[in-house]
Amino acid sequence: MRVEIRFAASKSSDYNVFIDELEEIVLDGKAAIITNETVAKIHLENIKSKIKAKELYEVVVKDGEEYKNLQTIEYILNELFKMKLDRKSTLIAFGGGVVGDMTGFAASVYQRGINFIQVPTTLLAQVDASVGGKTGVNNSFGKNLIGSFYQPRVVYCESEFLKTLPKREFNAGVAEIIKMAVMFDKEFFYWLEDTDLSDDVNLKEAIAKSIKIKADIVAQDEKESGIRAVLNYGHTFAHVIEQETNYREYLHGEAVAFGIVMANELAINLGLLGQDEADKIEKALQFFSLPTRYKIQDIDSFYSSFFLDKKSSNSKITFILPNHIGNFAIRDSITEEMVKNSLKVFSR
């Protein structure tokens, strides 16, 4: 099965997403693969054999969200300058979401912007991070606070790379698939409940479906002035959890699973979601061994961390909530009291 999604994401550029298709990448100019130590060990020779470029280089960075910062960007840029990459060169992001976000950001600022291609090697990156052109790094104030909107030329989603992915990372990717289904597609959610994703055909269908949903949303709202924010379901909470745990304890998808359950609790209290629906969602997450109950130490401090999140415009917090399964609600005037009350369940 080959799925090709023509993705008119940005006014200035559109691009393709290929699913299960990475025979050969042919590039005119120089190219550099940006990857991390873990992926390099397993797949670097494989990908190198598939890329034809005038000169092909590689930059290998350390593996982990804690290295997703400006220092690593500067390291990558310096390497690219040493290789004398020019404006017609291409970067190839080869790894998970962290590698993709950093490569995209480096590509967007290297000589004021050069081409880049995404070859995501994790489920999370395939279904979510690689599509849509959000790039960036974390800093001490929070996650993805420095970055740009910069679209890749092509995204190749090759399921072969997922075969070596640790189970825990695979499951973290499923969290984003469930997110997409709960927000936009009831049928998809119920299909996911009944379907075995360890079957390759089913998995590819789930990936294709998720990318189509995301592509559709991003095409409507590239810069996230409206509907794109719905993709942040669970993320406002997840970002605080990731900060509190220094990005070390949980994978991004795991933090999102926690966040989804927190958002659901708030949705229940606002009458947007039934307890039975919330239970279904939590059970779906748990089926993939995702953690769902984060222990909040201090509700006040947890709450005040929302305001560092960049989605909080003018000191208002925007919450993305399910409006029953398959629909979303955007709320930016929920009282502090209501939010803190909903969080209480998680502080016991």
Added chain:
Amino acid sequence: MRVEIRFAASKSSDYNVFIDELEEIVLDGKAAIITNETVAKIHLENIKSKIKAKELYEVVVKDGEEYKNLQTIEYILNELFKMKLDRKSTLIAFGGGVVGDMTGFAASVYQRGINFIQVPTTLLAQVDASVGGKTGVNNSFGKNLIGSFYQPRVVYCESEFLKTLPKREFNAGVAEIIKMAVMFDKEFFYWLEDTDLSDDVNLKEAIAKSIKIKADIVAQDEKESGIRAVLNYGHTFAHVIEQETNYREYLHGEAVAFGIVMANELAINLGLLGQDEADKIEKALQFFSLPTRYKIQDIDSFYSSFFLDKKSSNSKITFILPNHIGNFAIRDSITEEMVKNSLKVFSR
């Protein structure tokens, strides 16, 4: 005299340039003025009194091209996060080209992009740097090698700020005006030869004329895939000179003056420019006390530095040359021998 130029520079945004007009800037959200120590000392209270924002902050950086680097960007970003600027906030670049380039770059990556406004306080920034959306910083490999294309919402060119500008800096700005005239407008060049720019009316006319030329070019080619490169007349040489002298010895406009004379020498040898025309251009530069004869220590090393310049795509150097006064020529296949021969005049 108030000149308003509506500037459709980018597909995604257009903006206005106001000349001699800074009564009040009214902003909805929070705002931060980014400026340097020198400008802050003279004009900060003045500009603050003219800005109405929900909350108004300032970030003062050190003065000088040697601080135009990623470290300063990180410092600025950290300050903005401390101030809790959000996506609806605005940055105001208040200073010369260095402040403008860094503020634009910081604005382009802060939370993936917030608005910014240019209030240039030097002639060079008014006629050139503030218009067109090039942002960025230098690194050890060269000038402006890291950055983005990011357009300001508005540019205010207020001649009041030029009154306190040191003569040397004023003259450096004239180099870019002369550049514009030689490349695009013979009449303008001859007008400049005969006109007293110390007269305020004449100066404003020269500024308006330069901005109009630049706006016209940038509107045709925002990302510099073609004609915009013509604005780099003299700059390929200037960048090497600035690197060799660690950005300390010469102002940018002075380096450009050197570069213009070097480009002219090459143009003469290629039969594009008469010696008499080259003399006229050099005399015009000298009239503003601009240096025109840079002493090259080592032609081979000078030549090899061209290849670090980001305009050199695929190891070819593109030279922008005058094709008589008022017209340009773009050449990317000049032999190494021809270039080095032309440079010999400057190594004696």
